[in-house]
Amino acid sequence: MSAWALVPLLGLSTPALAHGLFDAQLSERAPLLLSALLIGSAWLLYALGARHVPPRRSEAFCLHSAMLVAAFAVFGPIDDWAQRSTSWHMTQHMLFIVVIAPLWALARPLPQWRGVTGRFAQPLWTSILRAGRYPTLLALLHGAVIWIWHTPKLYVLALDNLWWHAVEHACFLFSGWLFWWSVLRANPKQVPQALMAVVLTLMHTGLLGALLTFGTVSFYGTGRAVEDQQLAGLLMWVPGGLVYLLGGGWIAWRWLTRIWRRQPAHRLDQSS
Template identity: 75%
Template sequence: MPVMRSLLALPLLVLAEPALAHGLFDAHLMERLPLLITAAILGSAWLLYLIGARRVPPRRAESACFHIAMLLAVFSIFGPLDDWAEVSTSLHMTQHMLFIIVIAPLWALARPLPQWRSVTGDIARPLWTAILRSGRYPTALAVLHGAIIWIWHTPQLYILALENLWWHAFEHACFLFTAWLFWWSVLHANPRQVPQALMAVLLTMIHTGLLGALLTFGTTPFYGESRDLADQQLAGLIMWVPGGVLYLIGGGWITWRWLARMWRRQQTGQRPDTLGGSQGQ
């Protein structure tokens, strides 16, 4: 199976760059503890999904989204991109955008909660309940996710994350978790929440575009004099243009899904209320 071959290749991917500054295995093993914890969390989430998929089989498309997202997460966090991001603002931005507009929406489309819940049972029920309830508030999650983006792109915290592995791991967790909640709330919005979901996507597109523009048109390096200004401007364009395109695609998908439901309602003569329901997985 392609997925199983990918999983078997995962250790080779991790071990391919043993000398990387952020590599999992090197002479300073204890200094890499944040990365080992990150690897344990990702590995556990992946394993729980595989076990849960035997109990609650997911759709093929959802399963593919989950495994692709996990492979991209491993590559982004443990692959050479993380090392290159230390010295290049544009590659650092590429890493962040992979988290925010590629991996997180793939996780949202994968809808992995039924698989995880089938394994954890009552142990993690409060966590899954909190996540499900938070999905009812796409605008609030957009504000939370936007605050995280701006906070971690301030010069002080940006440099702190580069110099300290604990803060580096926490930064990645903030991006991934808040982006997953944001995309899950907007991509799975019920008909009553569609206006909020579209507003959340528009708000996110505007403020990330503004941050990208600030980086693009900045006349001095924001993240230290050793950083190349042209590289910073390229980083701004990466956030501004590809990010804007994906947010537009996300908004279009939400609108298409809403219109498709309206069309089905007209064809079957159902009332709008019957197509709403609560948001869940």
């Protein structure tokens, strides 16, 4: 696992140069530099923590895949395209919400991070674990974040100001991670709440996507084509909705599998 410690540096070096983090406009690129530092630190801590608490291969794959996608979404060309195109901006948002966030949840990185930070960050990990007990509440929080940042004023503000753009990304990633953590890691007693949370998120994101799709005027300024906005709505509505359906199906499948596994033992107890 020591080789993984070099991955954050390799993954961030090229995109950082492409976005001019080290040119004359370094002060203006400070939000991107801070984002790179946070993502790289989280990745490096996971790699170091994996030495103390070895993860499953599937979990490690999910974490490293999520980090690669995050580096591409934040520092790759898609971030430049998002400045000019509503559909590319929506693609960036969907990568945060329905790709990176669920991969982080499936990766279950807290044991590795706790293995490095020890007691120093224990209150943070405890708070995250406790929050995971309330899928419906986290779905409402995540939904509020999505709708608030898609209001015209905040949407344009995030495009015009790199600091607010970084805050927007952080809101999507953190609230999305908490949401997917609570539903994908729900225990059997929480399955009804988890399914309700997924259905609620599916419905309101579909509604937002429909509003963008069927809108006849540009919500985010005259410089953005209505057709591009409609494509953005379709991206949220169709591919995003499919991910939520898959998530709900996975939750139901895990729940039914647990029930089926208990049936033979229950029958043996009755026969004895």
